[in-house]
Amino acid sequence: MPSALRLADPRVPIPDVHPPYVPAASAGFPVAENLCRVLVNAAVNDDYRLMVAAAPAAALAARPGQFFHLACPPSGEDRPFLRRPMSIHAVDPAAGTITFLYKVQGAGTRGLATLAPGDRLDAFGPLGHGFAAPEGRRHLLMLARGVGLATLAPQAEAVAAAGGRVTAVLSARARDLVMAEDRLAACGCDTLVVTDTDGTSAVEALRARIAAIHAERPFDAIVTCGSDRLMRLARDFARAWGVPGEVALEQHMACAVGLCHACVRPFVDAAGETSYRRVCWDGPVFPIEEATSWSI
Amino acid sequence: MPSALRLADPRVPIPDVHPPYVPAASAGFPVAENLCRVLVNAAVNDDYRLMVAAAPAAALAARPGQFFHLACPPSGEDRPFLRRPMSIHAVDPAAGTITFLYKVQGAGTRGLATLAPGDRLDAFGPLGHGFAAPEGRRHLLMLARGVGLATLAPQAEAVAAAGGRVTAVLSARARDLVMAEDRLAACGCDTLVVTDTDGTSAVEALRARIAAIHAERPFDAIVTCGSDRLMRLARDFARAWGVPGEVALEQHMACAVGLCHACVRPFVDAAGETSYRRVCWDGPVFPIEEATSWSI
């Protein structure tokens, strides 16, 4: 957690610009429009921002791989209408906070970037099916690129906390775009930073390095997010080694709770049959075997 | 001018959130989308706010009774779509500023209220036909209520500056809602504050008081804005005394330059014929004789 956390005090009540409205009919349900208060919302590098928010209890039940559907404020010429999905990057039940790591892409994320400490954040969730339980994993291979890190870091942390070993491959365009390296190292993960700049992120080079690690200390599970190349590589390994692989997928969403079927991606099963599954409801974490692409 | 003016320095360049775009085809035309910079935007009492903005030269040509059509930013749940018309409350060509005095009513004015010093204000104008030239007026009767003051004050000031005498009746619900009294007094106007609270704003009481002033020092022109009751009273006087009366009308607007005919009000001419005239283009200042109502 960055020291900026101290900027705002979570005990200060959320300013009631729009008084929080909790319909009686929705009290006590697992998925809620959580009214959070932004504590930190700061750039971590040229591409990404980290947002920490004080959140109600319902939100703090989020598990690694789950996500929230965030209401994004208007800004400039932008009037984002639908919410935007964001993986949970960290949950701290003790501090009462949830954290997102996000890249500013378009209208919605530009709006999120304008939120200041003290502002309200409407985070609908927690949503979706996260990663398999971390317990019992002996050695997890994590293959993350770019925004994939936001999604995978909490699972790596959870496996480490449950006593498993984690090798986290962090792939990025350049060294200074690598994020969460310290956080992963701090919880005992072995981190392997590879970049386009120095050529180490090339798939075949990576394939050889990981195979060597596997030869020494076999992996018994793989998680990946953030790149089609890494997803293919992860699937190759999962098949070759006979271990479960999981991928967290992305797709633009409307409802985020399985109502609208807008967020489907094609999957191809063992028999070669293509089907559409909802990223929000059937995922966003899927068995790597059947996924066809990470994002459009 | 309030001392708050010193809060921001007009020489600081306008932040280029959206770089000002000036189509070549519109350079040098009298009516422009003026990109202004907010210097002050502060509450003057429970109902009204005063906004001072640094403005380009085209805007500084505004005359009393003219108005600008302001782009209002979104705020909270509000997404004002069309611009909102606001009378020019003061123009200071030396300081390079224009001033508005406005009441927060709905989506648009709620948005205006969120503008902070340094923010951009897109003020389209100057627009409309203002009051008759102040020169040569010997004694102007100004009948203002509420927001009418915003519109009338610059004309009173102009008449006073041109050597005329001004009696300014300032009508309000309560004493602390009276505005610009000092400004009017400072430029030599006689101010007469009447309120609902103490009953002095009642039409018949007012009629008698004004008649008495007229008997002593005859009025040769009347301007009014802000209330149907005052408009009727002003018309009665104009007819009785045979002096010109002008009223500044309001109507919701779309284009503000006479294109759309959305802003019409009914007028009844001497022959009893009703016609619709565009408040933005044929007014907003009209001969009091034919106007039928000040606002809906």
Add this chain to the structure above:
Amino acid sequence: MVDLSVRIGSVTLANPVMPGSGTLAEGLADVFDLGRLGAIVTKTITPDLRRGTLPPRLVEYRDATLFAIGIPSLGPDYYLKKTVPFFARFPTPLVASVSADTVEDFARIAARLDVPEIAAIEANISCPNLRAHGRAFGMDPVATRDVITAMKAATTRPVWAKLTPNVGDIAGFARITEEAGADAVIVANAFLGMAIDPETREPRLGNVMGGLTGPALKPLILRMVHQCAEVVSIPVIGCGGISDWSDVVEYMLAGATATQIGTATFVTPTAMPRAIEGLEAYCRRHGITRIAELIGAMRPRGGVPTAAIDPVPAKVSA
């Protein structure tokens, strides 16, 4: 106590708020008590199994969204075995929505769903994505009549006809469905729209065309509801761009007996229970004891627009 109930023929709803077909599913039961709704309307099913349209299925557009989902359908067997029992746990009337490629298939699926757990069957004759260029049953008066007539003959359940707004004379279509025996008419499904990316020159939707929904379209559908309510005596259910209680009131004043909320649930997942609570507060505030009083209760404009003040001069005292 405010009586929020309304009647759609033989079906009494506890309140006039229900979801638009295709905008409610099991997932919403995790968010609020679906038992609070006036009715539960499920996604359209077809007799055959369908995957739905090619992604991308969604474009956000100002206060509207353009969707091309198609009808991903698991068919009536799955519906009766899984969907009906899931929603049967709620005390709320369950409304099934159906579509098909032929009049006979419309009748067949209506017969198949003639079970007591289903309170009414919605005929989605208006889905714009199934046929080339969006021409649907609902754009053809004869096909519209035939579908409703065949369904009424095939089932004992009330049949609600969901009209398409992509017609010139919606009131005419409402009348046709009433004459064919429909128990209610839903006005309306989504408008057919399209978007192209200027940079790639490609359509933004996998299906090229899709349904435009959301608050921006409310004035259009409201006008249609008003036109329909003036010519039919069966209940009109308003559907299009409803975000909150005030929109529900507006539709009822225009002549709707009940309303369906679609896209708003995507923006505010609790939009429906919020609307219900808001309606109750509105009624209290206005001293309305039975919400049904609002149906068609629009008033003529009261203002006296010309001569709001007397243009004839009053006697001047001074």
Add this chain to the structure above:
Amino acid sequence: MVDLSVRIGSVTLANPVMPGSGTLAEGLADVFDLGRLGAIVTKTITPDLRRGTLPPRLVEYRDATLFAIGIPSLGPDYYLKKTVPFFARFPTPLVASVSADTVEDFARIAARLDVPEIAAIEANISCPNLRAHGRAFGMDPVATRDVITAMKAATTRPVWAKLTPNVGDIAGFARITEEAGADAVIVANAFLGMAIDPETREPRLGNVMGGLTGPALKPLILRMVHQCAEVVSIPVIGCGGISDWSDVVEYMLAGATATQIGTATFVTPTAMPRAIEGLEAYCRRHGITRIAELIGAMRPRGGVPTAAIDPVPAKVSA
């Protein structure tokens, strides 16, 4: 240099941007050089004098506006004596828009405007406010044909037919006007809408119903333009929800030869010159030398949506 010119039959426009009728008047000449426009289109006039509808005439609604202006018209004499000379000072083609209550009057006013200063006459057969419940000429195929036929017979000026979007099969209407001899078809006028104030229960517009315009409706009209362009060979002029150059490009890709901008001018008075400059920049950026290349140049979606990565396992080295 980019060639921005497009041809509408015998009329060449310097660029594909012009105002929608009723959204330009003399006042805009104070704001920018009207000579920059592709054409100047004036507010609809009628043979008789009209005051227009009762205020309020305007409701703002999300990214749309609901207007009921009617046709405040000073008649053809005033038009020829005052309006034409005012706009004749610009080198830009002047397009007159006309409407009337009968086919004969449409012909009569078209004959009256058969003067060289007028480059084309727009037939506003679609204005939704003139008749009860918005039923207009343009909603009736026979009346549509008759109006265009009669106008063509009465004038030597090109006749552009402005369609109403309040129909089911807009492409059918486009074909009818082409067959009747129209030189271009404008797609489309405003959608008929309505709004009620829940607090007063009164309609928000003096006229109860009005035209819904603005960006929120762009996907609907774009779809209609595409449908029309597929079936007629006369130029289609797109009109509806255009805010900037990218919307113009989108309409041209969908099949429009030119475009009209309405409500956007109210929000951004320089919207039209901005769009023209933006179009030039777009063409430069994409290496387009003649903007006319964009007309109907939508591409099929290129993506390979299934199996974007090979579902067959690659040989694994490790």
